[in-house]
Amino acid sequence: MSGHLVCKSGFGLGKVAKLMLASVVVLSAFSGNVWANEAEVPQEPVEKKKEGGKGSWFSKKGDSEKSLPANLPSVTTSNNKVKTPLKDFSVELGPAQNSYIFGSNKGEVDLPTLKDRISLLLNIVTNYGPETPGFGISENIVELFNNKGTIVVPEDIARDLCSLPTGKMKLYVWEHFTGMFARFIATLVTVNAYGDFPKGSEEQKQFMKDLGIQNLDDYYKSKKDSYGKIRKHVLSALTRKPGFGKSADNN
Structure with missing residues (x-):
């Protein structure tokens, strides 16, 4: 009876341990993704696009003005x-x-x-x-x-x-x-x-x-x-x- 209980208890603890280990792996991966996303945000600051980004409104306006023919009044x-x-x-x-x-x-x-x-x-x-x-x-x-x-x-x-x-x-x-x-x-x-x-x-x-x-x-x-x-x-x-x-x- 006691052995049965120990065996059952051991099985239960092993399952819990596996679940906990799996949870740690999942949390670690999830946490790693969050930090990666946060690290990527500052690498492409909005200010750069506003000041001189190729697709910015300011650069387009400047390029179009410079490209106008000189013969225009x-x-x-x-x-x-x-x-x-x-x-x-x-x-x-x-x-x-x-x-x-x-x-x-x-x-x-x-x-x-x-x-x-x-x-x-x-x-x-x-x-x-x-x-x-x-x-x-x-x-x-x-x-x-x-x-x-x-x-x-x-x-x-x-x-x-x-x-x-x-x-x-x-x-x-x-x-x-x-x-x-x-x-x-x-x-x-x-x-x-x-x-x-x-x-x-x-x-x-x-x-x-x-x-x-x-x-x-x-x-x-x-x-x-x-x-x-x-x-x-x-x-x-x-x-x-x-x-x-x-x-x-x-x-």
Whole structure:
């Protein structure tokens, strides 16, 4: 009876010992895997991919900018050494493009008031010297207006500009107007610099050859980038509303 008990007890202890040994092996292997995974994480830090990883956004942007053909227009640079003064110009009304801020499209637009206010805004937007970051864009805007002589202003922008109060006004209204004005100036400059892509196949081939481009992606990317930089330049220059003279509404 006693031997039976010892035999049974021995069998039970042996089984437990084997199970414990197996558990230790499993735990050791599991623990080893955890440490391996933890050790692998720092070997590929996220910072490296952000700063110079081949697939990072920054490296792609830099590579694409460097690869753009040199013949594409540049509206952000100028070879001028001194600031070019803005010459006298005339204004005309063109078709409205956006919505009226003040909800009025009736009555005559006071062209002398429009010219005075356009001139004031343009002098602010182009008030950048050779040592300032905005000098290149400023000079390109001046060159455009000086060469054209007559500027066609969309009727909605013209009416809103003439209707702006001489003194203080609500900030969101001013920001709404400057947004429209910035898009207007950016469109004028980029269209003048890049031109419109021709429709005929032969003209298109010659157009691309003159610019030294193989596909239209480079052309449109550069044009869009220039538009955005000019728009941002104008918005930055007109952050604060200037003091206008007597408005057309008060004549």
